[in-house]
Amino acid sequence: MSKSDCSFNTSTQYHLILFVAGNGPNSSIARVNIAGICENELAGRCTLTIVDVLKDFSAAAENNILVTPTLLICKPEPEVTVIGNLSDHEKVRRALNLEALQS
């Protein structure tokens, strides 16, 4: 990616939704992982909503969520989903289009 992309990325606003199932082991891991990303790479330019599908089933159904934990990146568009406990940082970074920052 080019450097111009990089300047575009640093100003991008993110809106994320993490779907979890209570305090299941993978849901807990995903919470910790996404909190880390929001506080570091995305500090000051993201909003994060955590939806517990055990309490709010309709939100999961509306968004066609298949399994939990699932991270839904609503903004920037197009929407992207990351399924799993978000321990694969590279995968999450790719989905967030943050790769350019490293290169």
Add this chain to the structure above:
Amino acid sequence: MNRDTDSPHLRLQEYESAFEAIRNEEVDAVVGSRSIVLLKLHKAEQELRQSEERLRLAMDAGKLASWEIDPATGTLSSCRRLKEMFGVSASDGKSFRDQCLALILEEDRKRLIEADERALATGEGFEMEFRIRRPDKEMRWLRTQVMPVKDGQGRFDRLVGIASDITERKKTREALQTSLQEKELLLREVHHRVKNNLAIISALLDMQRQDVKDPVAAAVLRDLDTRIRSIVLLHERLYQNKNLAWIDFQDYLDNLLHDLCFSIEGNCRICCSANAQEICLGIDLAIPCGMIINELVTNAFKYAFPDGKTFDGRCAPEIRVEAQKENGNYRIVVADNGAGFPKEIDLNNSQSFGLSLVRMIGTHQLGGEFELDRSAGTRVTFTFKPPKQVKHLTGQYQRTEATPFHP
């Protein structure tokens, strides 16, 4: 928050990602159209894996190999270790079993196959040790523990077991056995030599006695000789015994009484009997008990029947010895139906050497008590509790210090 997932391509991608996450155990719940399925499987599987890991480590620690035989197909499946034990590397279960069986020594193989068949028929497991000759020609001992397992219909259709290599243990056991046999032989030899040396002393005393003109001195020598012979007899019994630690007291008393009867009485007109069934004594107790009995019986032979008559003059002269064990206490009775102990003689203050010896051994060495009944002949009852550390018979009957044990 509604999301556009109508694109079949995108939907397919999401399914694939979801499956991958499930496979990677990164998923807690599956969201259906109407409900959520929580994946408890994850935890159960983790526990199962932990349990398997624990079992594997334990098997490694015990150097155990696990295996399973399916008699229907004749296949043997096992862990890596069994292949290492046999030194074979077959890829399919059938040829692996054939290879293993071929390495087992013929007579052991026959036993093992029979035991396998019996286990499947009866449903009872078994343990067996067998020998194998590995492809590198090395002979090894293996031990296997086998359990038959039921199929869905409740029939025993498989054998599951573990195996371990016990070659080293066998070698150690054999070495131990050999060492034990050597020690036993040595101990037997020691008892034999002690007996022989004492027998020489006894013979010397006998020769001396025949040479002595003074009847009192001759009697003293004879008494001394019988005392020594009562100990000779013990060592003789010990080295002739299967068990070197214990003396069958009945057998010992039969021999002792026979000897005394022959040496003192000569023509054996006094009937002697011993009853000490199921009494076994270590040499520490057998020597003092034997000496006490020797003295009391010698006394009876000498003084109980002065004119060959019993106390009531009706029945035949008789000397009886009994030994019993009751509540951990030993009771030894020496009884005769003779004239009875003279009233002026007290067992506790007698000046006679023989009775002093009895008293010293009985009360000082064994810590027991004597009881004298003169109502019908003489009946001396000696009761004692076997001490944990028996004081050894020394020249002056002094208490010996227990030596500390250094392995």
